[in-house]
Amino acid sequence: MTASSSGWTTVARLDAGRLVDALRARGVRLVREGPCPGGQVGAAYVRWEEYGRRGVLKWRPRSSVRAARAGALAVVEALRDIGYPAPATDLVAQLGDAVVTVQELLPGTSPDRLTATHLDQLLRLNDSQADRLTGHPRIPAAALHLREDGPGFCLHDPLRRHSPRTAALERRISALAERYPPLLPGNDAVHYDFHPGNLLATGPDITGVIDWDGAARGDRRFDLVTLRFGLHAANESPAVTDRLDAVLATLPDHVLTPAWAHMSLRLTDWTIRHPTPSGPTPWLDLADRHLP
Missing domain, CATH: 3.90.1200.10 (Aminoglycoside phosphotransferase (APH), C-terminal lobe)
Structure with a gap:
């Protein structure tokens, strides 16, 4: 499937390193590891410097933390409450007119074929x-x-x-x-x-x-x-x-x-x-x- 349904922009094209630097300037200790493979919305792998846990960095322009928390993030939290395998959101931050999130890196890979x-x-x-x-x-x-x-x-x-x-x-x-x-x-x-x-x-x-x-x-x-x-x-x-x-x-x-x-x-x-x-x-x- 190639059509993206969301407004999330490809992080790799927009320099994920710059986003990590902006967050580090605010005391968020992240290390960029590289772009995530595939997908249309784009994401980059990062690692929390303090405890080594890996995550997924995403960026959404023309948005606000309030809108994110009241929308998609609230949907995910409602499902996680019942054990649904959706990623936790470890960070939500406003950078200018954009929202940056770091989400939990779940195990597994996209299956080649569904069974x-x-x-x-x-x-x-x-x-x-x-x-x-x-x-x-x-x-x-x-x-x-x-x-x-x-x-x-x-x-x-x-x-x-x-x-x-x-x-x-x-x-x-x-x-x-x-x-x-x-x-x-x-x-x-x-x-x-x-x-x-x-x-x-x-x-x-x-x-x-x-x-x-x-x-x-x-x-x-x-x-x-x-x-x-x-x-x-x-x-x-x-x-x-x-x-x-x-x-x-x-x-x-x-x-x-x-x-x-x-x-x-x-x-x-x-x-x-x-x-x-x-x-x-x-x-x-x-x-x-x-x-x-």
């Missing part, structure tokens, strides 16, 4: 996200962007301009804005970018879910739709995708259709603006499975 055992665990984790934000009414709801552009993703105009087929998809998605609310309803914890690249595993065991930067309130089953699109991008085994498809087939229309529309828009737009050899065709074909 049925992995999927079982992911479905259980998704179930555990239910109603976790009922006591946190100020956490914002996730946006669907079926009519309006998202902040750097889910852009509609690239679809309108690219080809007759992408323009037709954009019209179908925009029409759905008349039927569904602009924000995801519900009090579940929603990761919002729940694809295989944001999962960690050691052998058959899922050890972590990372990159919660877009986390919000809504319906947890949105994450299962995101996962399905991620499996499509990774060309996963039919044994895994067919099983997830069977789960998705049980979802009510008011959950599946707007989530499918959002992900179709997100990935088609991203592929138009960041071309691949196959272009947007795989996402157009996948969109047709569940969109009217």
Whole structure:
């Protein structure tokens, strides 16, 4: 999956060393180790000088500590309270108009291929996200962007301009804005970018879910739709995708259709603006499975 759903900027491109120096000037004793591999939001490995523990440094422009604590960080803490394998946040700091965080480095690596055992665990984790934000009414709801552009993703105009087929998809998605609310309803914890690249595993065991930067309130089953699109991008085994498809087939229309529309828009737009050899065709074909 290539489309980033969050506003977090690639730390490596912005000189993680400069961020570490700025934090050290405030008495935060970090040592930069190097960029983290993969991903679109970007991160760098760091080490706490005093006790040697490693962490992950991230940077978000045009944000505030207050907004971070009231949004994604609050979602993560609500899940960690029940033992969900999401990383702890060891540091949150304001640097100018940006927020810098250092998160716990969880064990494991992104699995090359998801197995049925992995999927079982992911479905259980998704179930555990239910109603976790009922006591946190100020956490914002996730946006669907079926009519309006998202902040750097889910852009509609690239679809309108690219080809007759992408323009037709954009019209179908925009029409759905008349039927569904602009924000995801519900009090579940929603990761919002729940694809295989944001999962960690050691052998058959899922050890972590990372990159919660877009986390919000809504319906947890949105994450299962995101996962399905991620499996499509990774060309996963039919044994895994067919099983997830069977789960998705049980979802009510008011959950599946707007989530499918959002992900179709997100990935088609991203592929138009960041071309691949196959272009947007795989996402157009996948969109047709569940969109009217």
